Amino acid sequence: MPEKAPREAVSRRSRPAKAPLSQDAVVTTGLELLSRHGLPGLSLRKVATALDTGPASLYVYVSNLDELRSLVLDRALGDVARSGGGHWRSRVKDILRSYAEVLMGRPGLAELALTTMATGPNALRVIESLLAALIEGGMDPGAAAWGVDLMQLQVTGIAAEQSARTGQEDALGPMARATAAASPQDFPHIHALHEELLSGSGRSRFEWALDALIEGIARTPRPTS
Amino acid sequence: MPEKAPREAVSRRSRPAKAPLSQDAVVTTGLELLSRHGLPGLSLRKVATALDTGPASLYVYVSNLDELRSLVLDRALGDVARSGGGHWRSRVKDILRSYAEVLMGRPGLAELALTTMATGPNALRVIESLLAALIEGGMDPGAAAWGVDLMQLQVTGIAAEQSARTGQEDALGPMARATAAASPQDFPHIHALHEELLSGSGRSRFEWALDALIEGIARTPRPTS
DNA sequence: ACCTGAACACCGTTCAAGT
DNA sequence: ACCTGAACACCGTTCAAGT
Numbered sequence: 001m002p003e004k005a006p007r008e009a010v011s012r013r014s015r016p017a018k019a020p021l022s023q024d025a026v027v028t029t030g031l032e033l034l035s036r037h038g039l040p041g042l043s044l045r046k047v048a049t050a051l052d053t054g055p056a057s058l059y060v061y062v063s064n065l066d067e068l069r070s071l072v073l074d075r076a077l078g079d080v081a082r083s084g085g086g087h088w089r090s091r092v093k094d095i096l097r098s099y100a101e102v103l104m105g106r107p108g109l110a111e112l113a114l115t116t117m118a119t120g121p122n123a124l125r126v127i128e129s130l131l132a133a134l135i136e137g138g139m140d141p142g143a144a145a146w147g148v149d150l151m152q153l154q155v156t157g158i159a160a161e162q163s164a165r166t167g168q169e170d171a172l173g174p175m176a177r178a179t180a181a182a183s184p185q186d187f188p189h190i191h192a193l194h195e196e197l198l199s200g201s202g203r204s205r206f207e208w209a210l211d212a213l214i215e216g217i218a219r220t221p222r223p224t225s
Numbered sequence: 226m227p228e229k230a231p232r233e234a235v236s237r238r239s240r241p242a243k244a245p246l247s248q249d250a251v252v253t254t255g256l257e258l259l260s261r262h263g264l265p266g267l268s269l270r271k272v273a274t275a276l277d278t279g280p281a282s283l284y285v286y287v288s289n290l291d292e293l294r295s296l297v298l299d300r301a302l303g304d305v306a307r308s309g310g311g312h313w314r315s316r317v318k319d320i321l322r323s324y325a326e327v328l329m330g331r332p333g334l335a336e337l338a339l340t341t342m343a344t345g346p347n348a349l350r351v352i353e354s355l356l357a358a359l360i361e362g363g364m365d366p367g368a369a370a371w372g373v374d375l376m377q378l379q380v381t382g383i384a385a386e387q388s389a390r391t392g393q394e395d396a397l398g399p400m401a402r403a404t405a406a407a408s409p410q411d412f413p414h415i416h417a418l419h420e421e422l423l424s425g426s427g428r429s430r431f432e433w434a435l436d437a438l439i440e441g442i443a444r445t446p447r448p449t450s
Numbered sequence: 451a452c453c454t455g456a457a458c459a460c461c462g463t464t465c466a467a468g469t
Numbered sequence: 470a471c472c473t474g475a476a477c478a479c480c481g482t483t484c485a486a487g488t
Contacts, residue, residue, distance in 0.1 A: 044462065055462075057472050065462065114339050114382075119403035124412055127404075127422075131414035145421035150379065150434055153386075157339075157378040178344035179352075187349055189356035196370035197352075204448045209375055216441025223429045269481065280481075282453050290481065
């Protein structure tokens with residue numbers, strides 16, 4: 001039962017007033033769809049449908065799917081915490097922890113980050129604050145530059161592993177089964193360590209990995225080429 | 226102009242003798258297609274066409290695309306060098322170097338490895354030899370177990386970055402442009418370090434990353450939980 | 451058990467045409 | 470310049486039917 005048109009006619013059109021397209025709108029609904037349906041939700045056709053148009057229309061605002069993915073990733077990275085205070089080392093860990101939490105906070109986002117490089121302002125801000133903290137900690141600037149790369153990759157990888165793990169109903173996935181079944185003759189060390197290989201809460205492994213990285217990066221001289 | 230049938234009739238059939246299907250055949254042609262056409266080449270439909278059948282037929286040997294990908298990855302990992310002799314540390318580096326070379330040796334393989342966990346015998350063999358070398362080096366077995374994970378992830382990530390870079394004609398991709406354009410006000414450290422961020426041959430960065438990882442893993446005590 | 455053809459429900463991208 | 474419909478050339482997966 002449609003109500004009567006309120007007040008004045010809505011300028012020539014009747015429908016819900018379909019917001020105008022824009023890159024911002026495209027990226028926003030892309031992130032929404034990702035959040036709701038994971039990686040398969042982030043398709044040009046689905047974004048187009050959500051915006052009540054055809055897929056061809058999006059090419060005005062985005063040059064292809066890869067660009068959309070990278071824009072959506074950067075948008076999501078806007079939630080990474082600003083670097084707070086405290087000792088440089090705990091600041092580095094805070095940033096990376098927040099980074100991991102953001103990646104794990106939406107289904108498919110960590111996996112997206114693994115295959116897409118974000119180059120927008122939010123990604124740059126994360127890099128910038130990591131560099132600042134490391135350099136403040138007295139780290140050689142060159143090592144800091146290379147190290148940031150390592151840290152981000154590592155954290156992204158851990159986040160992807162972790163969220164793949166929680167996405168499935170079986171807690172540990174095929175790797176657990178494979179290592180558990182590894183024959184003691186062919187794979188003695190795996191056999192002996194198969195519990196260790198998968199042990200530890202995600203949390204404690206994460207903290208350990210960060211410490212190991214920071215330690216290694218700080219102590220390893222770069223080649224003098 | 227078909228020649229006359231040679232010798233005897235080829236048991237009831239005329240055509241090129243279409244090899245029988247098998248999981249092995251499916252994986253082999255999957256790896257072939259990947260090698261020739263990169264990641265887009267590795268599709269169930271293309272494998273089916275190459276094997277002169279329909280896509281539905283493959284489901285007898287492979288339960289879905291993900292399984293095919295993980296089988297193809299493991300097959301490719303068969304080329305990773307067996308652990309040679311020498312000091313444990315150089316052995317670790319040799320294995321990881323070979324692992325990276327294998328991943329970069331076929332287009333799309335490193336990217337595949339980033340999103341797919343190989344759990345076959347070849348993947349296990351790589352893990353086994355890394356564990357053996359680290360433990361021989363006196364590393365705490367628990368740290369070795371966690372560390373192997375870190376190393377593989379890191380090397381896979383570097384390989385993917387590197388082969389994405391050589392796959393494109395522009396040497397450095399959008400990250401270079403983004404960091405080069407970073408404003409000195411908003412991103413002072415990136416601005417100051419933007420050459421360092423992208424400097425160094427792949428080779429020297431790789432070696433440095435391995436040393437940093439080994440160093441960090443060896444020195445960082447695991448939490449006593 | 452193995453294999454098939456046909457269908458289903460999707461994709462990204464392009465292009466000529468309209469405004 | 471922006472937007473569109475329709476087409477093109479693909480996908481993975483399922484299913485009823487055959488052998």
